[in-house]
Amino acid sequence: xxxxxxxxxxxxxxxxxxxxxxxxxxxxxxxxxxxxxxxxxxxxxxxxxxxxxxxxxxxxxxxxxxxxxxxxxxxxxxxxxxxxxxxxxxxxxxxxxxxxxxxx
Numbered sequence: 001x002x003x004x005x006x007x008x009x010x011x012x013x014x015x016x017x018x019x020x021x022x023x024x025x026x027x028x029x030x031x032x033x034x035x036x037x038x039x040x041x042x043x044x045x046x047x048x049x050x051x052x053x054x055x056x057x058x059x060x061x062x063x064x065x066x067x068x069x070x071x072x073x074x075x076x077x078x079x080x081x082x083x084x085x086x087x088x089x090x091x092x093x094x095x096x097x098x099x100x101x102x103x104x
Contacts, residue, residue: 030071031068031071031073031074034064034067034068034071035068035074035078035082037064038061038064038065038068038078038082038083039078039079039081039082041057041060041061041064041084042061042078042081042082042083042084044057045057045058045061045084045085045088054088057084058084058088058090061084061088061089061090062090062092065090065092065093065096066090066092069092069096074096077097
């Protein structure tokens, strides 16, 4: 059961800690961190036009997708804003989520 006293005292950070303690969310922190990393990488990708940087970010994104798939606990596809453009998304993403890559 959620202890709202902790939430009032610690704010959102307290809620995150209560969730971990009470087991409201069963995902390991590493899965959550990897999912957040996808969003960070997508934002970095959109923030540069340098093709070398974009290639490096896309490779990092692909490795993160591979780790999430290997965890066996990736249960929801990232929001569109947390994805790279279709042409830069790793094939493993489309295979895992059974989504057809749009034609270029």
